[in-house]
Amino acid sequence: MAIKAAVVGVGFIGAVHIEALRRLNGIEVAGLMHSSPEKSRRKAEQLGIPRHYSNYEELLADSEIESVHICTPNNMHYEMAKQALLAGKHVVCEKPLTVSIAEAEELNLLAERSGLVHAICFNIRYYPLLQQLKAMVQQGELGEIFAVNGSYMQDWLCLDTDYNWRVEPELSGQSRAIADIGSHWMDLLESATGLSVTEVMADFVTVHNTRKKPLKALETYTGKVEENDPSQYEEVAIHTEDYANVLLRLSNGARGSFTASQVHAGRKNRAYIEIAGTRQTVSFDSEHPSYLWVGKRDGSNLVMMKDPSLLHPDARRYADYPGGHNEGYPDTFKQLFKDIYEAISSKATNRAANHPDFRDGLREQLLCEGIVRSHREGKWISI
Numbered sequence: 205m206a207i208k209a210a211v212v213g214v215g216f217i218g219a220v221h222i223e224a225l226r227r228l229n230g231i232e233v234a235g236l237m238h239s240s241p242e243k244s245r246r247k248a249e250q251l252g253i254p255r256h257y258s259n260y261e262e263l264l265a266d267s268e269i270e271s272v273h274i275c276t277p278n279n280m281h282y283e284m285a286k287q288a289l290l291a292g293k294h295v296v297c298e299k300p301l302t303v304s305i306a307e308a309e310e311l312n313l314l315a316e317r318s319g320l321v322h323a324i325c326f327n328i329r330y331y332p333l334l335q336q337l338k339a340m341v342q343q344g345e346l347g348e349i350f351a352v353n354g355s356y357m358q359d360w361l362c363l364d365t366d367y368n369w370r371v372e373p374e375l376s377g378q379s380r381a382i383a384d385i386g387s388h389w390m391d392l393l394e395s396a397t398g399l400s401v402t403e404v405m406a407d408f409v410t411v412h413n414t415r416k417k418p419l420k421a422l423e424t425y426t427g428k429v430e431e432n433d434p435s436q437y438e439e440v441a442i443h444t445e446d447y448a449n450v451l452l453r454l455s456n457g458a459r460g461s462f463t464a465s466q467v468h469a470g471r472k473n474r475a476y477i478e479i480a481g482t483r484q485t486v487s488f489d490s491e492h493p494s495y496l497w498v499g500k501r502d503g504s505n506l507v508m509m510k511d512p513s514l515l516h517p518d519a520r521r522y523a524d525y526p527g528g529h530n531e532g533y534p535d536t537f538k539q540l541f542k543d544i545y546e547a548i549s550s551k552a553t554n555r556a557a558n559h560p561d562f563r564d565g566l567r568e569q570l571l572c573e574g575i576v577r578s579h580r581e582g583k584w585i586s587i
């Protein structure tokens with residue numbers, strides 16, 4: 205029988221979860237909860253989901269629902285994840301796990317004791333060629349890694365008329381560009397290389413010190429106010445970073461750096477990583493996810509095109525389409541959920557699971573708070 209899942213919060217990413225879950229066998233998106241009973245009813249009808257709930261207690265009381273996907277703004281993750289675990293549900297939480305280290309630690313303890321499957325959506329790891337990159341590192345093909353550099357850049361907050369709950373620390377947390385997208389980049393660095401970030405040195409910039417807040421709330425990526433119509437917005441002060449640079453020291457003595465920006469015009473959603481070892485350099489750009497660049501000193505560089513038949517066996521399971529048939533952002537969620545639901549259906553404990561979980565959520569919280577502290581205090585911070 206299919207595992208019944210419920211999704212909470214159906215804005216941008218909740219819809220991505222629903223679509224990805226529906227592409228997998230053995231899972232039914234059985235329930236949905238949105239921001240009000242009426243909106244829940246309408247969304248459920250629109251998306252053909254049989255059950256909708258008026259409130260979270262009602263959802264958790266539904267004994268047929270086995271897993272809950274939390275896709276609400278950041279400040280709600282902690283309480284929703286906690287209540288779901290206490291109600292005996294497996295939890296798939298969007299990143300960041302929480303908005304504080306203390307909350308993330310508490311959730312980890314609770315999740316560990318519960319014996320339930322817990323997961324966090326660091327989906328970027330799941331591009332097939334990033335799994336290939338990880339396998340290449342593990343096989344020693346890069347040699348000794350001495351540098352990791354890159355960036356995660358977007359432009360959807362480029363204008364001062366661009367507004368979203370993420371610019372409000374009460375909803376989003378103390379950090380924005382770093383917590384929102386830098387966290388994906390650091391998770392990628394650590395999961396692909398097996399190295400840990402040990403020290404950070406950060407410098408933040410808020411490009412727009414004020415933004416025009418629409419008087420009517422907008423969902424992520426759904427438009428902006430008209431600049432020349434002040435009746436549509438109020439001017440509010442912004443205190444979180446639009447753009448950040450971070451220097452890194454890694455556990456094997458390697459060095460690194462990355463930039464996170466939500467205001468780089470033309471960079472729509474570009475996660476870029478370049479890993480340099482003593483034998484080869486490898487780089488990946490998420491806006492061109494079918495290609496992995498391999499740099500060589502003594503021969504021609506090469507560009508590997510995604511093709512399951514050419515991938516390392518550990519990476520091959522994350523590519524479902526033949527060479528030349530591109531797999532992109534939505535597929536990363538499908539592959540992530542494949543791992544998570546394999547753990548749920550096999551009743552595996554999280555210790556043996558492949559997917560990112562609450563421990564990775566806590567790790568990112570530690571990194572993000574260290575980075576914020578480094579910017580504020582203007583010095584290197586040990587993690």
Ligand SMILES: NC(=O)c1ccc[n+]([C@@H]2O[C@H](COP(=O)([O-])OP(=O)(O)OC[C@H]3O[C@@H](n4cnc5c(N)ncnc54)[C@H](O)[C@@H]3O)[C@@H](O)[C@H]2O)c1
Binds near residue numbers: 212240326423
């Ligand atoms: N893994 C990724 O690549 C990725 C990408 C985007 C967003 N996210 C994460 O997903 C979360 C949501 O982001 P988004 O971009 O979808 O935001 P969004 O604003 O588009 O969607 C959030 C939705 O939650 C709803 N909501 C608010 N309060 C609610 C409540 N009490 N109960 C139910 N629904 C409620 C809102 O109405 C909204 O529709 C954030 O934590 C974000 O960091 C992750």
